[in-house]
């Protein structure tokens with residue numbers, strides 16, 4: 121029985137417009153976390169902060185005022201927007217999500233609504249405009265990350281407990297709306313907003329305000345893509361409203377984790393945002409703990425696309441604006457693989473086929489083309505495929521060698537072994553299946 125909701129989800133099922141279709145087909149994206157936190161890089165007075173580097177302000181090992189004074193040190197002399205964009209393009213990313221303002225409240229654009237921006241740093245200049253223009257020129261779509269929680273703004277509250285809280289937070293809400301309208305007006309090329317810092321009670325209680333603000337932003341920018349993390353419904357339900365309908369245009373719940381099966385994604389669009397270390401979004405001097413390899417990251421990309429989502433890999437540029445060598449190396453290794461195999465990633469979707477041990481299926485949207493992205497080569501050299509009843513295999517070949525048909529054996533009705541020699545080097549490779557409707561073979565009347 122459905123609950124009557126004023127501020128729940130306003131759309132059920134996937135968006136079908138071209139802007140969302142393009143987003144859906146992107147497959148691989150780049151996340152950029154950059155701001156004042158990149159200057160200390162997870163360390164203060166020689167002591168290492170154990171949390172995520174972009175959260176260092178929350179550490180009692182650093183006086184808040186000392187952190188806030190980092191604005192006077194922001195002078196990224198090695199910042200090169202075109203270099204960042206070419207790293208993303210060469211990696212094979214189709215879009216980028218960039219922090220305009222993280223939880224610390226420092227704005228990478230010269231906002232009129234606060235003095236805590238690049239305009240009042242030694243750098244003085246807008247960072248967002250060169251970034252948006254560089255990525256746009258490189259052919260990547262831009263999504264703007266925006267943290268609602270803002271530790272620098274005097275009106276921010278974690279909860280609204282008193283009349284004074286309420287008055288302060290009203291000012292904060294106006295400030296937030298002003299900044300969002302300002303961003304959409306200054307950077308009209310942005311295709312969407314990626315919201316964060318929306319879990320505290322103060323914001324969760326603003327169902328009406330946030331609903332109206334979302335409507336205002338969508339009216340200002342038709343086609344704007346906004347995820348499920350922006351707002352709660354009037355009962356405080358987040359990501360899914362009180363009728364269990366997804367809020368926003370895609371699910372934003374997959375942060376540093378991936379769904380395991382198609383059942384986990386409930387027929388929605390979604391993105392997975394992922395760090396290269398275990399949990400560092402902003403630059404951390406210490407490159408420690410488990411650092412994901414390019415094979416791991418390629419597998420996460422394939423898994424995400426095989427379950428109908430996008431994989432967005434995070435980069436944390438240094439305080440001087442340069443990107444660390446380790447991240448450049450991973451981007452180029454992923455890019456080398458994508459240059460050969462991206463046909464199995466771009467504009468691909470969940471195949472509907474039963475997952476097999478050798479890796480992941482993807483399917484080209486609106487085509488009878490299925491890809492097997494192989495991570496685990498079976499000793500038998502046989503790759504199991506189960507097809508739905510009315511579907512047969514017309515042709516099967518390595519993506520890298522379309523002229524050599526692979527041997528296909530039907531081992532049961534609609535269950536096949538495809539025989540392929542694993543490629544020489546230990547890198548994932550792709551087998552292509554051209555499928556066709558099964559002719560009516562008069563049926564096997566047993």
Ligand SMILES: C[C@@H]1N[C@@H](c2cn(-c3ccccc3)nn2)[C@H](O)[C@@H]1O
Nearest residue numbers: 153172174175316317319375393401
């Ligand atoms: C996309 C990522 N989201 C931010 C985040 C949020 N949280 C968090 C941690 C504890 C409770 C609630 C939220 N941890 N990291 C990270 O700082 C980064 O921006």
